[in-house]
Amino acid sequence: MRKWNKLLALLLAMVMALGMTCVALADEEGGDAEETVPAFELTEDVDGAIVILHTNDVHGAVDGYAKAAALKAMYEEAGATVYLMDAGDFSQGETSVSVSQGATAIELMNMAGYVAAAPGNHEFDYGYENLTTLAGAAEFPILAANVTYEDGLAFEANLTLETEDGVKLGVFGLDTPETASKAHPGKIKGVSFAGGKDLYAVAQAQVDELTEAGCDYVICLGHLGIDDETAATANRSIDLLGEVTGIDVFIDGHSHSTLEQVLEATEGTGKVGETYLTSTGTKLANVGVVTIKDGGITVSSVAAESITVAEDNEIAARAAEIIAEIEEEYGATFATSEVNLNGEKAPGNRTEETNLGDLITDAMLWYATKDGEDLGVPAENVIAVTNGGGIRAPIAAGDICKNDINTVLPFGNTVAYVTVSGEALLEVLEASTFCTPTAVGGFPQVAGIKFTIDTMKAYDQGGLYGETTYYAPKSINRVTIDEINGKAFDSEASYVVVTNDFLATGGDTYYALTESPSIVDTGMALDEALMSYITEVLGGKVSSDYAEPAGRITITGYSDVTSDRWFFGAVSYVLENKLMDGLTAGTFGPSEDMTRAVLVEALYRLAGSPDVTGENPFSDVADDASYKNAVIWASENDIVGGYADGTFKPEDSVQRQQIAAILYRYAGSPDADAVDMSVYADADSVQAYAAGAMNWAIANSLIKGDNNGNLTPRATATRAQVATILQAFAPIAPEAPANTEAPVADKAA
Numbered sequence: 001m002r003k004w005n006k007l008l009a010l011l012l013a014m015v016m017a018l019g020m021t022c023v024a025l026a027d028e029e030g031g032d033a034e035e036t037v038p039a040f041e042l043t044e045d046v047d048g049a050i051v052i053l054h055t056n057d058v059h060g061a062v063d064g065y066a067k068a069a070a071l072k073a074m075y076e077e078a079g080a081t082v083y084l085m086d087a088g089d090f091s092q093g094e095t096s097v098s099v100s101q102g103a104t105a106i107e108l109m110n111m112a113g114y115v116a117a118a119p120g121n122h123e124f125d126y127g128y129e130n131l132t133t134l135a136g137a138a139e140f141p142i143l144a145a146n147v148t149y150e151d152g153l154a155f156e157a158n159l160t161l162e163t164e165d166g167v168k169l170g171v172f173g174l175d176t177p178e179t180a181s182k183a184h185p186g187k188i189k190g191v192s193f194a195g196g197k198d199l200y201a202v203a204q205a206q207v208d209e210l211t212e213a214g215c216d217y218v219i220c221l222g223h224l225g226i227d228d229e230t231a232a233t234a235n236r237s238i239d240l241l242g243e244v245t246g247i248d249v250f251i252d253g254h255s256h257s258t259l260e261q262v263l264e265a266t267e268g269t270g271k272v273g274e275t276y277l278t279s280t281g282t283k284l285a286n287v288g289v290v291t292i293k294d295g296g297i298t299v300s301s302v303a304a305e306s307i308t309v310a311e312d313n314e315i316a317a318r319a320a321e322i323i324a325e326i327e328e329e330y331g332a333t334f335a336t337s338e339v340n341l342n343g344e345k346a347p348g349n350r351t352e353e354t355n356l357g358d359l360i361t362d363a364m365l366w367y368a369t370k371d372g373e374d375l376g377v378p379a380e381n382v383i384a385v386t387n388g389g390g391i392r393a394p395i396a397a398g399d400i401c402k403n404d405i406n407t408v409l410p411f412g413n414t415v416a417y418v419t420v421s422g423e424a425l426l427e428v429l430e431a432s433t434f435c436t437p438t439a440v441g442g443f444p445q446v447a448g449i450k451f452t453i454d455t456m457k458a459y460d461q462g463g464l465y466g467e468t469t470y471y472a473p474k475s476i477n478r479v480t481i482d483e484i485n486g487k488a489f490d491s492e493a494s495y496v497v498v499t500n501d502f503l504a505t506g507g508d509t510y511y512a513l514t515e516s517p518s519i520v521d522t523g524m525a526l527d528e529a530l531m532s533y534i535t536e537v538l539g540g541k542v543s544s545d546y547a548e549p550a551g552r553i554t555i556t557g558y559s560d561v562t563s564d565r566w567f568f569g570a571v572s573y574v575l576e577n578k579l580m581d582g583l584t585a586g587t588f589g590p591s592e593d594m595t596r597a598v599l600v601e602a603l604y605r606l607a608g609s610p611d612v613t614g615e616n617p618f619s620d621v622a623d624d625a626s627y628k629n630a631v632i633w634a635s636e637n638d639i640v641g642g643y644a645d646g647t648f649k650p651e652d653s654v655q656r657q658q659i660a661a662i663l664y665r666y667a668g669s670p671d672a673d674a675v676d677m678s679v680y681a682d683a684d685s686v687q688a689y690a691a692g693a694m695n696w697a698i699a700n701s702l703i704k705g706d707n708n709g710n711l712t713p714r715a716t717a718t719r720a721q722v723a724t725i726l727q728a729f730a731p732i733a734p735e736a737p738a739n740t741e742a743p744v745a746d747k748a749a
Contacts, residue, residue: 059093088120143173357445389441
């Protein structure tokens with residue numbers, strides 16, 4: 001049996017998904033009524049179909065397993081052959097699973113009837129040996145074709161499932177290569193994770209093996225994700241699917257992406273090449289549904305809250321029992337908070353300083369120094385650093401119990417301290433903020449130190465850190481340490497970094513710490529240290545002193561200009577050379593249209609901002625406008641004309657051909673080698689006034705055709721596009737513009 005009419009199937013799936021979506025209803029007062037989600041009803045004919053139900057990144061939401069099992073039973077009753085699978089990160093998160101180091105998750109997955117699971121990076125949080133124990137307890141295989149231990153596969157690579165009708169499904173698993181950096185190095189000794197081209201080769205080999213074995217469909221359970229944090233290493237699912245053929249459905253995890261986000265990342269198709277890509281978010285908010293029937297595949301998602309579970313359901317009862325046991329041990333209030341403590345990822349602990357990060361690092365610094373022990377350096381040279389990716393949940397204002405703290409810090413890490421040079425400390429901070437403002441788990445939350453990150457400077461990437469997926473900096477380019485405990489920073493001095501045992505052994509981006517001559521693990525659990533700090537130092541109350549971050553980390557630059565974007569270099573150039581400014585204090589607006597005023601001002605600055613003595617000839621250019629002198633200068637030098645009604649229209653967008661004409665006039669209308677414009681399909685749409693300018697701009701590689709062979713001369717240009725043009729133009733621009741003939745009322749330019 002082979003596949004057909006997949007596009008139609010996908011469209012049907014999208015319709016189904018929309019049909020499952022619930023919106024709030026407005027009440028009579030005009031506000032939003034409480035959302036009600038109708039019970040899910042199976043209306044499609046699935047008799048004889050193969051249905052794959054899937055979950056990912058459950059992270060301890062154990063009360064959802066009964067929902068998945070109930071949906072499985074519903075499809076089976078309707079005549080489908082149903083397989084329940086998971087794409088990783090099931091054994092860590094809420095205390096309901098982290099306390100047992102994943103054993104309770106496996107117990108419930110067995111009860112629900114899972115047939116396969118891929119490991120996520122968090123399956124290794126408690127060590128490789130613990131995961132092998134979990135795999136032994138599981139009544140389903142753990143599949144990881146790219147994970148090896150010493151000389152062989154760490155787990156099974158694939159699984160073949162065959163229906164009563166003889167249809168074969170081949171299922172193989174993949175885990176993110178980031179596990180090498182995100183798991184405690186000491187707990188995964190001997191374990192390797194193939195990444196990049198090696199990962200692609202492993203996946204293709206699995207496809208070929210399963211296809212040759214007669215499988216009609218090939219399914220990948222891949223804990224790879226689609227987020228920007230993984231983009232730099234090309235280990236995302238969408239990267240792999242651009243290189244590997246023959247996978248029918250890729251069930252993804254790691255980035256907590258919903259099906260809607262997958263559709264957005266794939267331009268609404270839900271596919272990369274011929275492969276369907278799907279994911280369900282996190283915390284079992286949804287159960288994914290892949291339906292294979294009559295040779296077609298559909299992909300959809302069912303909200304877990306819409307799935308009805310019988311009151312006497314054994315899985316629900318066992319999950320409730322597990323939660324009650326945790327509540328009994330961890331649920332007692334030991335403190336209160338007057339403020340909400342930020343546990344978000346981004347914007348949050350992986351992108352910026354947070355009040356929760358401040359609280360945790362304050363506790364770490366206090367614990368390491370509270371007994372007055374000599375740590376080998378002056379007291380003012382002791383700081384604390386923890387990774388934002390290790391902060392897993394917020395704490396709401398109100399009562400705080402042990403369960404709250406354990407949910408925030410679920411990994412069982414201990415407080416450690418490492419002695420490093422000032423140079424090594426700088427390297428650690430540079431490496432752990434290499435992609436800021438793009439989120440990264442290694443982003444440092446700190447105490448006892450103030451530093452600045454300049455995001456408009458590119459990360460000077462060196463070689464890989466050991467077996468990790470992170471790169472060392474060749475030079476310190478983005479980070480400046482402003483002070484250490486109120487004192488000047490000395491790159492040649494020794495400092496003690498109080499941290500967690502994961503970072504002390506080189507986890508995340510902190511590989512430089514492993515070269516320390518002194519690494520001490522205190523053995524004190526990080527969550528216990530935090531609770532002691534709250535009770536002993538803060539008197540059991542997190543006060544308004546922690547309402548906002550303390551100002552330890554300053555980030556300069558623009559949140560919408562990240563180092564992984566195509567325009568990063570050009571925007572950095574125009575900002576560093578002060579040719580353009582941002583739109584606001586935190587944004588550059590790369591996708592916003594370039595305006596006449598901003599373009600003229602950029603050229604004015606390029607010319608050295610010469611003195612202007614003439615009168616303002618335009619009625620719509622105010623005397624206090626920041627660009628007034630630039631407009632007068634451009635008008636006097638016949639670079640840009642006004643309009644017949646005496647206006648300049650400073651806020652009008654600029655077309656590509658207009659930009660060419662303006663730059664051409666600035667350059668003195670120089671001669672250029674003739675360009676064969678006929679190679680561009682829309683060359684005849686270039687207006688006469690801009691023909692020579694476009695020829696010159698193309699000859700000097702200032703303007704290029706698009707991937708479809710079009711010049712799009714009348715398309716408006718974005719600020720990022722103009723930044724790229726200015727970067728290319730500046731080296732060939734004259735020191736000052738030459739006067740040229742230009743129509744005063746040129747509506748085109």
